[in-house]
Amino acid sequence: MAEPSFARLSLLFFSFLLIFATYSWVFGPDSGFLFGTRVRKTLGSNRQVHVDHSLEKPHHPLDPLTVREINRVRTILSNHDPGFGSGSATIHSMALDEPEKTRVVQWKKGNKLLSRRAAVVAYWGGQTHEITVDLDSGRVVSDVINRTSGYPILTLNDVFAASQVPLKSLEFNRSIEARGVKFSDLACITPFAGWFGSEEEGRRVIRVQCFTLQGTTNYFMRPLEGLYVTVDLDKLEVIKIIDKGPIPIPKASGTEYRFGVQNKPVHMDRINPISMEQPDGPSFRVEDGHLVKWANWVFHVKADQRAGMIISQATVRDSETGKPRSVMYKGFPSELFVPYMDPEEGWYYKGYMDAGELGLGPTAMPLVPLNDCPRNAYYIDGVFASPDGKPIVQPNMICLFERYAGDISWRHSEILFANADIRESRPKVTLVARMATSVGNYDYIFDWEFQTDGLIRVTVAASGMLMVKGTPYDNVDDLGDREDDAGPLISENVIGVVHDHFITFHLDMDIDGPMNNSLVKVHLEKQRVPTGKSPRKSYLKVKKYIAKTEKDAQIKLSLYDPYEFHIVNPNRKSRVGNSAGYRIIPGGNAASLLDHDDPPQIRGAFTNNQIWVTPYNRSEQYAGGVLIYQSQGDDTLQVWSDRDHSIENKDIVLWYTLGFHHVPCQEDYPVMPTVAASFELKPANFFESNPILGSAPFFEKDLPVCRPFASS
Numbered sequence: 058m059a060e061p062s063f064a065r066l067s068l069l070f071f072s073f074l075l076i077f078a079t080y081s082w083v084f085g086p087d088s089g090f091l092f093g094t095r096v097r098k099t100l101g102s103n104r105q106v107h108v109d110h111s112l113e114k115p116h117h118p119l120d121p122l123t124v125r126e127i128n129r130v131r132t133i134l135s136n137h138d139p140g141f142g143s144g145s146a147t148i149h150s151m152a153l154d155e156p157e158k159t160r161v162v163q164w165k166k167g168n169k170l171l172s173r174r175a176a177v178v179a180y181w182g183g184q185t186h187e188i189t190v191d192l193d194s195g196r197v198v199s200d201v202i203n204r205t206s207g208y209p210i211l212t213l214n215d216v217f218a219a220s221q222v223p224l225k226s227l228e229f230n231r232s233i234e235a236r237g238v239k240f241s242d243l244a245c246i247t248p249f250a251g252w253f254g255s256e257e258e259g260r261r262v263i264r265v266q267c268f269t270l271q272g273t274t275n276y277f278m279r280p281l282e283g284l285y286v287t288v289d290l291d292k293l294e295v296i297k298i299i300d301k302g303p304i305p306i307p308k309a310s311g312t313e314y315r316f317g318v319q320n321k322p323v324h325m326d327r328i329n330p331i332s333m334e335q336p337d338g339p340s341f342r343v344e345d346g347h348l349v350k351w352a353n354w355v356f357h358v359k360a361d362q363r364a365g366m367i368i369s370q371a372t373v374r375d376s377e378t379g380k381p382r383s384v385m386y387k388g389f390p391s392e393l394f395v396p397y398m399d400p401e402e403g404w405y406y407k408g409y410m411d412a413g414e415l416g417l418g419p420t421a422m423p424l425v426p427l428n429d430c431p432r433n434a435y436y437i438d439g440v441f442a443s444p445d446g447k448p449i450v451q452p453n454m455i456c457l458f459e460r461y462a463g464d465i466s467w468r469h470s471e472i473l474f475a476n477a478d479i480r481e482s483r484p485k486v487t488l489v490a491r492m493a494t495s496v497g498n499y500d501y502i503f504d505w506e507f508q509t510d511g512l513i514r515v516t517v518a519a520s521g522m523l524m525v526k527g528t529p530y531d532n533v534d535d536l537g538d539r540e541d542d543a544g545p546l547i548s549e550n551v552i553g554v555v556h557d558h559f560i561t562f563h564l565d566m567d568i569d570g571p572m573n574n575s576l577v578k579v580h581l582e583k584q585r586v587p588t589g590k591s592p593r594k595s596y597l598k599v600k601k602y603i604a605k606t607e608k609d610a611q612i613k614l615s616l617y618d619p620y621e622f623h624i625v626n627p628n629r630k631s632r633v634g635n636s637a638g639y640r641i642i643p644g645g646n647a648a649s650l651l652d653h654d655d656p657p658q659i660r661g662a663f664t665n666n667q668i669w670v671t672p673y674n675r676s677e678q679y680a681g682g683v684l685i686y687q688s689q690g691d692d693t694l695q696v697w698s699d700r701d702h703s704i705e706n707k708d709i710v711l712w713y714t715l716g717f718h719h720v721p722c723q724e725d726y727p728v729m730p731t732v733a734a735s736f737e738l739k740p741a742n743f744f745e746s747n748p749i750l751g752s753a754p755f756f757e758k759d760l761p762v763c764r765p766f767a768s769s
Contacts, residue, residue, distance in 0.1 A: 122153050122175055122442075127447070149185075152176055154176035162567075175192060183291070203683060207683075208684055208686040211263075220247055223288070223295060245267040247264065248263075252688060252689050254656075261686070264287055264406065273313050278726070282304040336760070346437070352507075363417065366455055376744050384567070385566050391563040392410055393560050395410075395559070396409075399543035401543070409496075415496060418441055431458050436455065457488065463484075502516075502518040510748055512738065515737075520729050523726065525721075545722065558717055558719060563679075575707075575709070576709065582597065582600050607670065607697075611665075637742055639743060643713075646715055646717075647716045660688055662695035664714050669694055672707050672708065680712065
């Protein structure tokens with residue numbers, strides 16, 4: 058029997074709100090809207106000012122499309138093909154078609170702005186069109202059908218429409234009733250399908266998985282396990298329903314995470330409020346909305362629909378001459394890969410590629426002041442296009458702030474001089490560019506942290522909810538030798554499914570210019586000391602190898618075969634003859650252990666190595682390919698690298714994958730404390746000596762006088 062129409066409407070209304078909340082295309086008081094002004098906090102002040110995005114103009118060749126430009130693109134497309142006017146053509150992404158790199162590098166402020174073009178990915182008639190719109194001439198200059206496997210990023214319309222389809226099915230409705238769930242409590246999400254062969258061939262499909270909201274907002278902890286639906290996205294029809302029968306629904310108690318409804322005592326002493334005060338205001342400034350200047354650094358930052366946040370044209374001032382020197386042309390998270398380790402029906406397809414399947418920008422909710430970002434933060438909005446081409450403002454998507462946490466930049470104390478007190482120490486103050494995105498159950502925080510010594514630290518932190526699996530068991534003693542293969546029991550009737558997180562970064566390093574960079578592999582090789590030559594038996598010797606081709610730069614990290622990896626400019630020498638360079642310093646990491654013929658790993662082949670280097674190619678931006686959704690792995694970083702082109706003394710791109718295996722535990726329930734992984738880009742013979750040798754220490758007289766309130 059079909060559910061009552063009121064219940065159906067309740068579910069649809071909730072699905073609509075859920076999608077908006079999950080993917081943040083919401084037009085509420087603290088969120089984005091079409092046109093008009095919004096509020097932004099000013100630098101060094103709690104004062105609010107109005108920002109009218111409808112009047113903004115681009116100032117830099119890499120500035121994102123403005124509201125006016127997006128509207129103009131929409132008009133041009135409507136004149137180009139009737140599908141855009143009728144709604145049969147859907148815009149899946151719209152972004153600046155960046156000018157040729159050489160032209161951007163040569164451009165200087167004050168020069169005429171380079172021609173502006175928009176890159177549009179649209180879908181209609183079962184085909185994906187890559188369209189280039191020239192904003193100066195007002196016409197479409199290119200409309201090419203992308204014939205690689207896969208489909209473009211999903212839109213809000215796709216997700217919302219798919220979530221409604223199961224309600225048309227009598228079989229689905231009966232399954233919900235059999236589980237004793239009210240339709241008004243039903244929450245359904247749309248896990249991505251992946252690609253596994255004939256079932257997905259030739260059509261866009263998506264899965265639908267449902268939960269219950271009864272008693273909690275944390276529906277992720279209350280799955281309706283055993284009920285799985287496959288939907289045709291274009292026909293909006295149910296392809297298949299699998300119902301393995303009711304499995305106990307995990308309890309609602311203990312799943313709520315909102316502060317305002319917590320009633321469980323916190324057994325810890327109160328931590329007093331803390332913030333960093335800057336009596337003279339922030340040390341950085343943001344020019345024209347996107348150009349950041351701080352200490353010895355200058356870089357361009359912008360929001361992006363797919364990558365979330367892009368850092369471009371990062372330069373650092375030379376410590377000897379004071380002149381800016383190029384470090385990185387462009388850096389961003391190119392793709393995420395999150396495969397779950399459960400081969401059973403209803404779970405085997407869960408291997409998410411969040412950047413290419415959904416986009417990190419649309420899922421970025423406004424950052425929470427004082428908690429996501431400190432009080433001294435400056436916020437930057439994102440401006441994107443909706444599926445019908447209208448501009449949407451994503452407010453407070455990126456924050457910039459200076460960080461001081463008591464860390465030390467450098468220090469030394471000298472004990473041998475009896476008559477002198479030599480104790481030198483310098484504080485470490487850094488500048489952070491941060492973006493956070495909520496991709497369904499998981500939240501990712503991306504930090505680009507700049508240090509005055511020239512180092513860039515990139516950190517990815519994960520929080521949010523586990524994707525859990527319902528089970529009949531409520532205690533590990535009940536399992537006996539039948540311990541679930543998918544993962545450990547973390548609460549009654551809740552299995553935390555084992556999974557991986559991999560994030561691959563595109564790092565277009567331009568050390569002192571784009572055209573003459575090479576990868577140097579610095580090998581620490583163990584040497585045996587000849588008998589009788591020294592009391593030592595062994596030592597390590599440094600040997601350097603220049604990577605000649607791409608396959609030389611397909612690198613798997615190993616603790617027992619240690620290398621350093623330097624990107625150098627062999628044409629820029631230090632005073633003692635070393636090539637100027639930067640080295641990538643991996644942090645804690647993990648490797649994908651899936652077989653290379655496993656369908657998720659074929660699509661995620663960019664995680665086969667931790668480091669890659671390829672020749673610069675403006676069409677090779679995304680490690681999994683332009684079209685990720687249901688792709689078959691025919692346009693990945695692995696495919697490009699296997700062509701084995703020359704990379705010596707070229708314009709090259711460094712790719713780095715950080716990751717971690719996640720075996721869930723009880724502390725991850727019901728919301729996971731943040732776990733982080735990072736890597737560093739550090740100068741290696743780039744400066745003539747320590748570039749912050751002359752930096753000043755802090756003195757008491759420079760700081761504000763802050764005293765606690767007197768207790769009564």
